[in-house]
Amino acid sequence: MSTKLRATTRYLLIDQLKMLGAAALTIIGLFMVLPFLFALVSGNLGNFSFSNTFGNFSWGFLLGMFLFIANSLTYDSFKLLIQNGISRKTFWSAKVLVVLMIAFAGELVSALYYYGISAPLRGLSMHAALMNMPYSLYANFFGSNVLVNVFASLIFNAIFLTGVGLTGMAVGSILALFSKWTQRIVIVVTPILGLFLLGFLISTTNTGDGYSSYDFTGFVNFLKFLVGYPQHGPATTGYFNPAMPTITMLIGCAIVGAIAYFFNQKLKIKN
Amino acid sequence: MSIQVQGVDQVFHGQTVLDNLNLTFEPNKIYGLLGRNGAGKSTLLNIISNRIPATHGTVTLDGETVRDNDAALGKIYLMSEVNLYPERARIKQLFKTTQLFYGDFDTTYATKLAQAFGLDVNARFSKLSTGYRTIFKLIVALCVPVDYVFLDEPVLGLDANHRELFYQELIETYSNNPRTFVISTHLIEEIANLIEHVFVLDDHHIVVNGEVPDILAKSYAISGPQTDVETYTSGLNIIGQDHLGGITAHYVYGPLDDNRPIPDTVKVEHLDLQKLFVSLTNTKEEAAAHVN
Missing domain, CATH: 3.40.50.300 (P-loop containing nucleotide triphosphate hydrolases)
Incomplete structure (x- = not known):
């Protein structure tokens, strides 16, 4: 690793950790205080439990949101780095490294919290806790050893978080090319257009009697293939194959990473 | 390097x-x-x-x-x-x-x-x-x-x-x-x-x-009565001019004609960098505004 890449990675990592700390404290504060206030105001203080509220807190969700938002903030970092003689390529590389570090380390911390604090507070065994996660589809795939399955879930989730962070980078790099005014328009208009498109697709494929004139069998089979639906035998929760979604996520990471790199190369200082 | x-x-x-x-x-x-x-x-x-x-x-x-x-x-x-x-x-x-x-x-x-x-x-x-x-x-x-x-x-x-x-x-x-x-x-x-x-x-x-010394060495302000100045600077690279009362000044960037005698009524000086810059970069409209 070159000196410049090390320095840039260090700078961005410290910057993001500070932001993550502030975000975590704010969310914890809100997560604890708002339910307490609600219980107080509604006269249900007797039913309020700090440990339950604390136990229900989802670090993974916070981490995912943070990785997306923090890595979509592109221009401020870019302008400081280009002022300090750091190239776009090094900026991109450092950001990818930071996403990887926060995704993997964050997932580890999140798992420690989930299995070490949250699950015991809710009276769940490690296996039961694993079955409560989105990864539950694959929770028994690697056999009866729950630790092996938990480890596999960590890797799976960390890759997912990496993809979320890289997607944030790609979106941020694209938005950074526009003026603030255009950015606001894009942020507001894109979801609306997406909903319209979705509605249009539904209306054109739906015959009105609850059935579709389109044959979606191929699409459904493809989705099943992507999530690791068992090709033979019964589709039992916990026994789906995580290999295909993992490979899909890795390919997705490579694609959004490449998109982020492409648009990162187009960054320039605005007057 | x-x-x-x-x-x-x-x-x-x-x-x-x-x-x-x-x-x-x-x-x-x-x-x-x-x-x-x-x-x-x-x-x-x-x-x-x-x-x-x-x-x-x-x-x-x-x-x-x-x-x-x-x-x-x-x-x-x-x-x-x-x-x-x-x-x-x-x-x-x-x-x-x-x-x-x-x-x-x-x-x-x-x-x-x-x-x-x-x-x-x-x-x-x-x-x-x-x-x-x-x-x-x-x-x-x-x-x-x-x-x-x-x-x-x-x-x-x-x-x-x-x-x-x-x-x-x-x-x-x-x-x-x-x-x-x-x-x-x-x-x-x-x-x-x-x-x-x-x-x-x-x-x-x-x-x-x-x-800078080379540039200034070939930048001149030639001033004096209008007819004498115009005769002396004829054919030279005039980049600007000023008129004040009966005195005319032509600004020249480039070599003077060594074979052309300088009239006693005409004064030749070197321009400073700012005057050279102004003369070189004046638009035609701005230059015309000085010729009144």
Whole structure:
């Protein structure tokens, strides 16, 4: 690793950790205080439990949101780095490294919290806790050893978080090319257009009697293939194959990473 | 060992800002980059420091492109009019950030300069006035360990005392540690004695490129009665003229005719850099306004 890449990675990592700390404290504060206030105001203080509220807190969700938002903030970092003689390529590389570090380390911390604090507070065994996660589809795939399955879930989730962070980078790099005014328009208009498109697709494929004139069998089979639906035998929760979604996520990471790199190369200082 | 700008074009929204620019910045020299508002000086400096891509052409440092090149970009510092530092960061933190990326930042000298200029290093960047933001950026520019320092409007918002202090420090640091400075400013008189080489950018092109003494040696103000001046300067490269009362002055850039005797009524003097610049870059309308 070159000196410049090390320095840039260090700078961005410290910057993001500070932001993550502030975000975590704010969310914890809100997560604890708002339910307490609600219980107080509604006269249900007797039913309020700090440990339950604390136990229900989802670090993974916070981490995912943070990785997306923090890595979509592109221009401020870019302008400081280009002022300090750091190239776009090094900026991109450092950001990818930071996403990887926060995704993997964050997932580890999140798992420690989930299995070490949250699950015991809710009276769940490690296996039961694993079955409560989105990864539950694959929770028994690697056999009866729950630790092996938990480890596999960590890797799976960390890759997912990496993809979320890289997607944030790609979106941020694209938005950074526009003026603030255009950015606001894009942020507001894109979801609306997406909903319209979705509605249009539904209306054109739906015959009105609850059935579709389109044959979606191929699409459904493809989705099943992507999530690791068992090709033979019964589709039992916990026994789906995580290999295909993992490979899909890795390919997705490579694609959004490449998109982020492409648009990162187009960054320039605005007057 | 140099920065070479080769065949650089820049077009914004169909409008040409720079047209086939070719110039070289050599090591350990102080350059002046002069041009009128909108001439493309800042654009050129932004291209050199890889802040914006050129539409065509290349910029190389010691033969290597500066584009996406950390090693080359690490030898260049551009102090620009645009603020690229985080608004909430404190000045002392920004010194540390500069050190992190550039390496041997001269913190001792930076602290000394901050004291001399009265810059509060505990203040946040956003709380600084325009003048103090300029001072902060100048301090970084003088303390950063690079071979090429580009100063775009380095005295923007500075009072006369701070400008004087900056010029003194510039000379001192250049004497102690020679490196290339490129100064782009409108206050030509203030830098005229500092710069060794001058580039004048006008109408998207470099119209003057040379050592200051050589340039001034072939810049003349020829004054006297109108008929005598017009007879003497006939056929020469007249770049401007003034009329005041019965006296006419023609400004000439280029060699005089050695075979042509100078009438007793005509006075020939050398132009200063500012007058030369004004004459070279005046539009036809502006030039006509002087001929009344």
